[in-house]
Amino acid sequence: MTxxxxxxxxxxxxxxxxxxxxxxxxxxxxxxxxxxxxTAVSGLLEGEDVLATAAAMRALGASxxxxxxxxxxxxxxxxxxxxxxxxxxxxxxxxxAARLLMGLVAGHPINAVFTGDxxxxxxxxxxxTTPLSQIGAVFHGRSGGRLPLxxxxxxxxxxxxxxxxxxxxQVKSAILLAGLNTPGETxxxxxxxxxxxxxxxxxxxxxxxRVEDLPEGRVITLTGQPEFKASDIVVxxxxxxxxxxxxxxxxxxxxDITLLAVGLNPLRFGVFxxxxxxxxxxxxxxRRIEAxxxxxxxxxxxxxxxxxxxxxxRAPSMIDEYPILSxxxxxxxxxxxMRGVGELxxxxxxxxxxxxxxxxxxxxxxxxxxxxxxxxxxxxxVAGGATIEADLDHRIAMSFLVLGMGAEAPVVIDDGRxxxxxFPGFADLMRGAGAKIDTGAEA
Ligand code: S3P
Numbered sequence: 556m557t558x559x560x561x562x563x564x565x566x567x568x569x570x571x572x573x574x575x576x577x578x579x580x581x582x583x584x585x586x587x588x589x590x591x592x593x594t595a596v597s598g599l600l601e602g603e604d605v606l607a608t609a610a611a612m613r614a615l616g617a618s619x620x621x622x623x624x625x626x627x628x629x630x631x632x633x634x635x636x637x638x639x640x641x642x643x644x645x646x647x648x649x650x651x652a653a654r655l656l657m658g659l660v661a662g663h664p665i666n667a668v669f670t671g672d673x674x675x676x677x678x679x680x681x682x683x684t685t686p687l688s689q690i691g692a693v694f695h696g697r698s699g700g701r702l703p704l705x706x707x708x709x710x711x712x713x714x715x716x717x718x719x720x721x722x723x724x725q726v727k728s729a730i731l732l733a734g735l736n737t738p739g740e741t742x743x744x745x746x747x748x749x750x751x752x753x754x755x756x757x758x759x760x761x762x763x764x765r766v767e768d769l770p771e772g773r774v775i776t777l778t779g780q781p782e783f784k785a786s787d788i789v790v791x792x793x794x795x796x797x798x799x800x801x802x803x804x805x806x807x808x809x810x811d812i813t814l815l816a817v818g819l820n821p822l823r824f825g826v827f828x829x830x831x832x833x834x835x836x837x838x839x840x841x842r843r844i845e846a847x848x849x850x851x852x853x854x855x856x857x858x859x860x861x862x863x864x865x866x867x868x869r870a871p872s873m874i875d876e877y878p879i880l881s882x883x884x885x886x887x888x889x890x891x892x893m894r895g896v897g898e899l900x901x902x903x904x905x906x907x908x909x910x911x912x913x914x915x916x917x918x919x920x921x922x923x924x925x926x927x928x929x930x931x932x933x934x935x936x937v938a939g940g941a942t943i944e945a946d947l948d949h950r951i952a953m954s955f956l957v958l959g960m961g962a963e964a965p966v967v968i969d970d971g972r973x974x975x976x977x978f979p980g981f982a983d984l985m986r987g988a989g990a991k992i993d994t995g996a997e998a
Contacts, residue, residue: 737779877910886937
């Protein structure tokens with residue numbers, strides 16, 4: 556294990572480019588690997604999660620290569636032509652890779668065995684095996700529907716109409732990916748809107764996807780068996796990753812940073828909306844569209860934040876950002892109450908529990924409910940001085956390193972290795988802007 560520590564930092568300054576969007580990176584390799592011809596992907600996140608998807612797509616028959624200039628080149632053979640993998644597909648720490656690829660395999664007449672690290676093996680999979688069984692796939696797994704799991708893809712996949720019981724883009728995407736090799740129309744109804752990168756990219760590759768906003772929610776209908784045309788992709792910088800330097804700049808006096816080419820998809824932007832409501836000085840410029848996704852530069856300057864209520868309806872648009880928002884809340888005057896955040900319990904770790912425990916250890920007033928978190932900040936600042944167990948969770952590790960940058964005493968993370976799953980180079984990039992982050996000894 557490699558420990559990391561952070562301590563009170565001077566002003567953060569400069570122009571930073573955080574790595575590519577994780578959600579869009581996974582999808583670009585999967586969809587590129589289904590298109591006939593060459594898809595060039597630039598700005599791909601070269602984190603372990605996405606590299607696991609690249610390896611899995613190769614095992615399923617696609618050609619995926621990194622060129623010297625950092626562009627990734629993907630060649631597929633068309634929907635319906637996947638090879639049966641010769642070995643177990645190990646998706647490491649990545650729930651997105653596992654769930655999206657199980658959906659893809661479920662719609663093809665092949666068998667594949669999926670596994671992952673200790674964190675992924677404890678995450679629930681019945682949320683996807685239930686709808687994918689209706690399509691005709693068969694699953695053999697451990698009790699509780701957890702990995703390792705064998706997927707027997709459907710020989711004659713059936714189109715389904717499915718209402719999501721949890722607001723999850725991974726579940727929606729798994730069903731739509733299974734629907735690609737299914738004749739007829741596959742429909743997903745989402746009572747609460749979730750990130751729409753799959754639908755946007757399906758269209759980019761030439762599929763017919765209809766989206767209607769009806770009283771029952773957003774209704775997404777895919778016409779099956781499209782012919783995907785290879786189409787180049789420019790991956791925006793990940794707003795979920797950008798949130799870490801953004802909050803670091805907000806809580807560190809005299810900071811002024813600009814984050815370049817960040818994805819501004821409204822279904823991902825809840826954390827910036829919330830920070831603005833808390834009084835953050837955030838400006839967006841240079842707005843444009845790349846491969847169907849809105850992108851822009853975000854300037855963040857240190858600000859006096861105040862506590863607010865974050866409504867449950869906002870949760871899907873910032874589901875990965877509650878850990879770092881809780882850090883912002885610890886430095887805000889008054890209480891920040893986050894509602895409707897029960898899904899955090901089944902992420903890479905139980906993030907509600909991890910944040911409550913870590914914040915309390917760092918001297919912050921915090922109350923954890925079944926699906927709420929209340930953090931009360933104070934003008935006296937944050938004590939810090941805690942050692943945090945990252946529990947195989949990259950976002951818990953990065954959040955507490957940011958907390959340590961504003962705290963009175965240093966904060967130690969027991970194991971920072973999982974940061975590479977989503978944000979390779981995090982410590983170096985932050986140090987370059989002025990952060991005090993030290994790499995400790997092997998624990
Ligand atoms: C993701 C969806 C979210 C998010 C994850 C990435 C995606 O998960 O937490 O990091 O790329 O579709 P859920 O769909 O399970 O909420």
